[in-house]
Amino acid sequence: MGTPYPNPISPSQTRIGWIGIGVMGAAMASRLLSAGYSLTIYARTPSKAHPLQSQGAQLADSPFQLAQLSDVVFTMVGHPPDVRSNILDPETGLLWGLRPNSVSVDMTSSHPALAREIFNAARAKDCWTVDAPVSGGDIGAREGKLAILAGGDASVVEWLAPVFDVLGKVTYVGPAGSGQNCKIANQIVGGGEFGGVERRVGVCRAGRVGCAAVYGGSEGRGGRVNGDGIVWGKDYREGLQAWWVC
Structure with missing residues (x-):
């Protein structure tokens, strides 16, 4: 089971990981569960994961473990240091748990330079990353009406379209870091x-x-x-x- 890039995304087969279950992140993850996707989540405070677990989500012990169980991993965290910690930490970062051709999608509003750093690190281990910050707030997150600005490889962004469509409307804006710009x-x-x-x-x-x-x-x-x-x-x-x- 599993459909890493470029195998077609399917709710019945594609395994999604999600990090960041604040107001917006939880609403976005809930929409993916409602759309039939298999979801594994990581939460620094496990009790906050209970509502998503009641919808069928599984809970991972670390970003690294979550990545091992996922074809696509989304991050929707607070600030750039949180992005760096969850993705690039040498011991627990999700990037080191990804299999070849798996994809990391950061939807946090972060720094373009960090997005490019993550992209280059991912390519060095035959993985892909997309920086895809959003606009629309908690209402847009709940209703699936977010504006998604995606930077990275155009073919990977296109491949992600079935998942992005559950969350809102995606616009491809250019290479790595462009979404954050x-x-x-x-x-x-x-x-x-x-x-x-x-x-x-x-x-x-x-x-x-x-x-x-x-x-x-x-x-x-x-x-x-x-x-x-x-x-x-x-x-x-x-x-x-x-x-x-x-």
Whole structure:
């Protein structure tokens, strides 16, 4: 059993590993289980894996062991140091457990240079990696409507399409590291957008203009942007990572 690249991906045969079961990661992993894929997960806090185990997921003791049991391994962790630890750690890293032609897909918002380093390390042992950060938040993760920006070998990204389609819409953007480059660019645009909206709120309040009037008056015009509803509505839930735009 098992279908490493380039054998066709099939829910009944392709073994998927998943590392990172926070709010978004857990929702994405749950969708893959619902789609019929066999899933092995690794969690630093095993108790957090219980909901996915109730759906049929198996639990591995380390990223290395998880990779030994998988054709494709996804990581959706917090920050670049977490990516490095889970993939490249010399003792427990998943890369050293992958069989030839297996694939590691990092969906964390991380560094382009790290993505290229991981890609080169994987190719040295006849494996493949794809950097595929996402946009869409926890709602997009639950509904399978994430925007996926994929960097790496084009044929490998195409091969992964059946899995990506469960999670959202994938766009191939170039060689290793390109996915992370595009995500950073999107974060910068998002940061500028929210900064502009915040400034507009201040100007309107200083002039005693009703926020609802300005928000409604921007309907269908270039002056209205995605951040408007969030700022006007005082929706202060966590969104883009500020450290990418500082």
